[in-house]
Amino acid sequence: MSNKVLKLRKASLYEFTQNYSNKINNCIEFFKSMKWPNGFSCDRCGCHKYYLVKLVGKTKTSYVLECRSCK
């Protein structure tokens, strides 16, 4: 494998992950604005900070927001 090929592959991979994560972020923003119009707040403690947790399943990948304080 030459250096040139390696660079090209890296560049396209980077682009792909950028586009992909942008779409994911749009989905998450949409989901958040549906559930929390004023921004995330935990059902249990009212905390506004969260982790984004990726759940990889056999047929789909989903994302959940988890409170940072309740963990």
Ligand SMILES: [Zn+2]
């Ligand atoms: Zn909480």
